[in-house]
Amino acid sequence: MSLPRVAITVGDPAGIGPEIAAHAAADPRVRAVCEPIVYGPAAGATFAPGVLSAGAGQAAYDTIVRAVADAQQGVVDAMATAPVNKEAFRLAGL
Numbered sequence: 451m452s453l454p455r456v457a458i459t460v461g462d463p464a465g466i467g468p469e470i471a472a473h474a475a476a477d478p479r480v481r482a483v484c485e486p487i488v489y490g491p492a493a494g495a496t497f498a499p500g501v502l503s504a505g506a507g508q509a510a511y512d513t514i515v516r517a518v519a520d521a522q523q524g525v526v527d528a529m530a531t532a533p534v535n536k537e538a539f540r541l542a543g544l
Contacts, residue, residue, distance in 0.1 A: 453485045454527035457517040460490040464497040464506040467532030474530075487526055489517045507538030 458474055461467025468490060475486040491497075491509040514534075520526045 453483065455525070456484040456486050457520060457526040457529040458486050458488050459510075459513045459517050459529070459531040460488065461510055461532030462506055462535040462538060463491050463495070463509050463513075464499055464501055464503060464538070465533060465535055467510075467534070470532045474532075484528075489513050489520075502535065502538055502541065504538065504541040504543070507535065507540070507542035507544060510534050511539060511542065511544050 458471045459467075460471045471488050471490070474480055475488050480486055490513055495509060497503065497506045497509070514531060517526065517529050517531075521529050
């Protein structure tokens with residue numbers, strides 16, 4: 451029997467989300483019960499740590515939208531997200 455595939459989005463790429471998502475995906479306890487699939491901003495995208503920005507808000511939103519679409523299409527079985535910054539969403543006009 452195969453393990454469920456779980457999308458883990460990195461949340462705010464300028465916050466602690468990417469670190470939390472990476473740790474969760476690497477944790478043997480997590481890997482024992484599911485196949486974690488980490489979703490993040492496009493390769494090469496950079497965000498200054500701890501700096502509130504519309505770009506980080508948009509990247510977090512786009513990442514969550516991709517994971518939701520994959521869940522709706524059956525690519526992943528479930529989804530979890532690391533912390534997002536609602537103020538960054540507001541700056542991005544979301």
